[in-house]
Amino acid sequence: MDARVGQLDTQSLRSEFVRQGAFVYLSDFLAPEVTAQLVSSVAAVEPAINRNYLPGHKQGGSVSRHRIDRLAPFIAELYRSPALLGVLEQLAGERLQLSPPNDPHAYALYFYTRPGDHIGWHYDTSYYAGRRYTLLLGVLDESSCRLDYELHTREDGVPVVPGSVQIPPGGLVFFDGDKLRHRITPLAENEKRVSLTFEYVTDQSMHPWWRLISNLKDAVAYFGLRQVFSRKGTP
Numbered sequence: 001m002d003a004r005v006g007q008l009d010t011q012s013l014r015s016e017f018v019r020q021g022a023f024v025y026l027s028d029f030l031a032p033e034v035t036a037q038l039v040s041s042v043a044a045v046e047p048a049i050n051r052n053y054l055p056g057h058k059q060g061g062s063v064s065r066h067r068i069d070r071l072a073p074f075i076a077e078l079y080r081s082p083a084l085l086g087v088l089e090q091l092a093g094e095r096l097q098l099s100p101p102n103d104p105h106a107y108a109l110y111f112y113t114r115p116g117d118h119i120g121w122h123y124d125t126s127y128y129a130g131r132r133y134t135l136l137l138g139v140l141d142e143s144s145c146r147l148d149y150e151l152h153t154r155e156d157g158v159p160v161v162p163g164s165v166q167i168p169p170g171g172l173v174f175f176d177g178d179k180l181r182h183r184i185t186p187l188a189e190n191e192k193r194v195s196l197t198f199e200y201v202t203d204q205s206m207h208p209w210w211r212l213i214s215n216l217k218d219a220v221a222y223f224g225l226r227q228v229f230s231r232k233g234t235p
């Protein structure tokens with residue numbers, strides 16, 4: 001990770017991030033050997049996928065950080081990599097912290113494996129006292145799925161700018177979750193897509209009421225009750 005980060009022009013990436021209302025896309029970020037390790041991790045967690053279907057909003061599979069800790073520790077290490085955190089802080093223009101241990105979104109894998117798997121338009125809303133940043137890393141992409149997005153939706157007097165990208169294995173998207181309106185378009189027949197999400201925050205504190213709301217949402221929409229409310233996850 002250190003060598004790869006050293007090659008990046010972080011200043012121009014930071015300018016792009018600011019110009020695009022706290023969003024940046026890089027088609028080639030991870031070193032090939034890191035991407036290869038992520039692909040191996042996918043195989044290791046596949047038995048632990050939790051499928052969800054919320055009509056009109058999302059359909060797909062996910063594996064929370066609790067399962068990843070046990071089944072794919074490489075991902076947990078990558079999440080904590082000081083070199084990675086350093087480059088993300090340069091992009092964000094502020095200090096970042098890891099998400100607290102009880103947040104199942106801190107790092108999670110998302111599986112698009114059945115036709116129609118998608119997630120509708122949304123923000124990655126922060127329930128924390130500060131900002132919440134999302135890093136999306138492409139792991140597997142044998143699909144026509146796209147990340148559609150809209151920039152500047154919450155900025156007064158700034159025109160909304162729509163965009164759309166595919167995130168190839170090793171590619172990156174990084175954004176402020178409350179600023180980027182986005183979706184993943186539906187998977188077609190005989191396609192497969194796996195992406196990895198890392199979440200970083202500027203303040204780990206959260207009011208207990210918001211923690212409860214956030215947990216209930218995760219249980220319904222993502223990981224299932226057992227993964228969210230059991231700290232270690234269950235088999």
Ligand SMILES: [Fe+2]
Nearest residue numbers: 122123124182
């Ligand atoms: Fe999202």
